Amino acid sequence: MSKKARTRFAPSPTGYMHIGNLRTALYTFLTAKHADGTFILRIEDTDQGRYVEGATDVIYSTLKETGLTWDEGPDIGGDFGPYVQSERQGFFKKYAEMLVESGHAYYCFCSKERLDALHEEQAAAGEISHYDRHCRDLSPEEIKENLEKGIPYVIRQKMPLDGVTSFDDLIYGHIEVENKELEDQILIKTDGMPTYNFANVVDDHLMQITHVVRGNEYISSTPKYNLLYDAFGWDKPTYIHCPPVMKDEHSKLSKRNGDASYQDLIAKGYLSSAVLNYLLLLGWSPVGEQEIFSLEEMIKAWDPARISKSPAIFDPIKLKYINSVYIKNLTPEEFVEAATPWIRSVVSSDIDIELLCRNLHPRCEVLSDIPPRITFIDEMPEYDISFYVNKKQKTTAETSLTALKEIRTILENLEDWNKDVIFEKCAERAKEMEVKNGWLLYPLGIALSGLKSTPGGGTDLAAMMGKEKTLSRLNDAIAKLENA
Ligand code: GLU
Numbered sequence: 001m002s003k004k005a006r007t008r009f010a011p012s013p014t015g016y017m018h019i020g021n022l023r024t025a026l027y028t029f030l031t032a033k034h035a036d037g038t039f040i041l042r043i044e045d046t047d048q049g050r051y052v053e054g055a056t057d058v059i060y061s062t063l064k065e066t067g068l069t070w071d072e073g074p075d076i077g078g079d080f081g082p083y084v085q086s087e088r089q090g091f092f093k094k095y096a097e098m099l100v101e102s103g104h105a106y107y108c109f110c111s112k113e114r115l116d117a118l119h120e121e122q123a124a125a126g127e128i129s130h131y132d133r134h135c136r137d138l139s140p141e142e143i144k145e146n147l148e149k150g151i152p153y154v155i156r157q158k159m160p161l162d163g164v165t166s167f168d169d170l171i172y173g174h175i176e177v178e179n180k181e182l183e184d185q186i187l188i189k190t191d192g193m194p195t196y197n198f199a200n201v202v203d204d205h206l207m208q209i210t211h212v213v214r215g216n217e218y219i220s221s222t223p224k225y226n227l228l229y230d231a232f233g234w235d236k237p238t239y240i241h242c243p244p245v246m247k248d249e250h251s252k253l254s255k256r257n258g259d260a261s262y263q264d265l266i267a268k269g270y271l272s273s274a275v276l277n278y279l280l281l282l283g284w285s286p287v288g289e290q291e292i293f294s295l296e297e298m299i300k301a302w303d304p305a306r307i308s309k310s311p312a313i314f315d316p317i318k319l320k321y322i323n324s325v326y327i328k329n330l331t332p333e334e335f336v337e338a339a340t341p342w343i344r345s346v347v348s349s350d351i352d353i354e355l356l357c358r359n360l361h362p363r364c365e366v367l368s369d370i371p372p373r374i375t376f377i378d379e380m381p382e383y384d385i386s387f388y389v390n391k392k393q394k395t396t397a398e399t400s401l402t403a404l405k406e407i408r409t410i411l412e413n414l415e416d417w418n419k420d421v422i423f424e425k426c427a428e429r430a431k432e433m434e435v436k437n438g439w440l441l442y443p444l445g446i447a448l449s450g451l452k453s454t455p456g457g458g459t460d461l462a463a464m465m466g467k468e469k470t471l472s473r474l475n476d477a478i479a480k481l482e483n484a
Contacts, residue, residue, distance in 0.1 A: 005031065005032050005037030005210050006037055006209050006211075007039055007040065009025040009039070009041055009068075009070070010043075010214070011025070012044045012045065013052060016055075016255060017059065017261050017262040017263060018261055018262075019245060019275075019282075019314070020242075020244060020245040020253065021215075022066070022279060024213060024242055025063060025066075025068055026068060026279055026298075027213050027284070027304065030299055031211050031240065031302065032211075034299055038071045038072065039069075039070050039071050040073065040080075040083070040207060041059075041073030041083060042073070042083050042207070043083065043084045043085060044085045044196070046086050046194075046196060060075065065266075066262075066272050066273075072207075080206060080208065085199055088199070089199075092202055097155070099231055104227075104228075104231035105158055105187055106184075107135065107147070107156075108135040108154050108155070108184075109138075109146045110135060118132060131183055136156075152190040153190065154189055155186070155188040156184040156187065157184055157185050157187055157228065159182040159183070159185075161179065162179060163178075165177055165179055165223040165227055167236070167239060168239075169239045170304055170305055171216075171243075171305075171307050172309060175223070182223065182224055186198075197225070198228070201229065204237060205229070205232070205234045212239050213242065213304070216243055219241050240307065242307060243308065243309060243310060243312055244311050244312070245282060245312050245313075245314055246313050247313075247314055249311075249313070262275060268368050269368030269369065270319065270323050274323040274325070275323075276295070277291075277298075277322050278322045281318075281322075282314065282315075283307055283308050285306055287303075291322070292322070292325055292326075320366060323366055324364075324365035324366075327367075328361075335361045339361075339367060339370055340353060340357075342368065342371055343370060343371075346374060347374055349377060349469070350466060351465055352466075355456070355464040356455060356464050358456075359455040359464075363455070373454075374455065376448075376451055376454070380450055380473060383451070385397050385481060387450075388442075388443055388446055393439055395439055395443060397484060399439065400443035400446070401481040403441075404477055404478050406440065407429075407444055407474065410426060411467070417463065422463055426440055426459060448461040448462060448474075448477075
């Protein structure tokens with residue numbers, strides 16, 4: 001009987017959610033959920049050079065915003081805690097000692113000076129620096145004596161000297177390494193704490209992880225991990241190593257370019273759900289042609305074997321396309337909620353946000369499209385009177401002056417300030433004058449915005465900006481045309 005899937009996302013808190021990492025989180029989540037299993041969050045905070053304030057919160061908030069909720073984790077607990085690696089440090093040594101007993105690990109008393117000298121020699125000889133197994137065969141008496149003298153020691157893994165170790169990766173297939181290539185890596189440091197390489201194996205076992213999903217930079221360490229599983233006699237997980245996310249064929253996405261993290265994308269106006277959908281397809285393909293997936297649909301369609309082996313190249317055009325679909329699918333209320341902070345970043349005057357949003361929504365692909373289109377609301381830009389010339393509407397600067405004066409008369413006397421009434425009154429007047437609506441209204445858009453293309457026509461702009469501002473801009477436009 002197969003065990004229920006248990007997967008873990010094990011980020012190191014860096015204060016930053018690289019999109020490759022978020023993709024790993026998604027694939028890990030889906031691997032659990034597709035099998036109706038358990039998704040675990042484990043914070044791996046021991047190899048960090050320094051503590052980054054608030055870094056864990058970035059992980060929590062990113063996973064929450066994208067809907068990748070965990071079933072066990074530091075904040076909610078679970079039967080296999082603690083879920084923060086630094087809080088688990090105490091009990092690893094006893095596992096390493098079990099390996100010493102069974103002959104799979106050994107005490108190493110080499111001093112820093114000896115190791116430094118060794119590595120210098122190796123460098124001079126053009127060799128890759130590695131441990132020379134100096135303490136591997138110390139006699140029990142020598143070990144006892146060193147321990148009694150209190151000489152600091154580490155515990156190292158005793159790699160087999162011949163043969164091969166292999167494993168089958170779900171994505172990369174059968175992978176083999178010659179055991180003689182494997183360094184006798186440190187499992188426990190002089191301070192008694194585990195190295196990352198040891199801790200993650202013991203943690204995965206203790207947390208009963210069935211599928212390890214992670215970046216392919218761990219492929220080369222996996223044989224060493226498997227030797228540990230074998231030494232303990234533990235069941236090995238299924239390995240799913242994911243290819244990296246690249247900027248182009250040669251370079252990885254990097255923090256420096258400001259496009260590598262989830263937070264960067266949100267700051268650029270992408271929706272969480274669209275980013276997640278994009279990441280699904282960044283290195284994975286469904287069976288059919290479907291591109292837009294809700295989280296539920298992702299869970300259903302997920303098959304980790306369809307993750308691609310080749311590096312995934314980040315495609316900003318595709319991301320933008322997917323985002324535009326998600327924006328289009330927002331309800332008007334959702335769009336108002338998403339767009340308001342972007343509107344308020346450049347507009348402080350009193351405006352009808354709902355009406356503005358109704359006009360912005362159909363043309364918005366990314367929320368950051370919004371601010372540059374609406375700065376005219378607070379501050380009327382300079383514009384040239386040639387803007388009033390429009391062949392299609394048959395308008396010129398002269399006709400526009402006439403039109404704007406007509407509109408001013410209508411609007412000055414209008415009590416009920418709303419879009420439909422404004423439009424109706426203007427349309428009525430156009431009919432009386434025997435002109436087309438556009439002839440009368442095209443100049444209004446220019447007069448109110450100084451732009452040829454605006455979110456909404458002239459009557460919408462008037463309605464959303466209010467009577468006072470509309471009349472004041474109309475007066476300015478009329479004066480400008482009169483003085484031209
Ligand atoms: N803490 C590791 C990282 O952030 C996780 C590696 C793993 O999933 O095993 O890269």
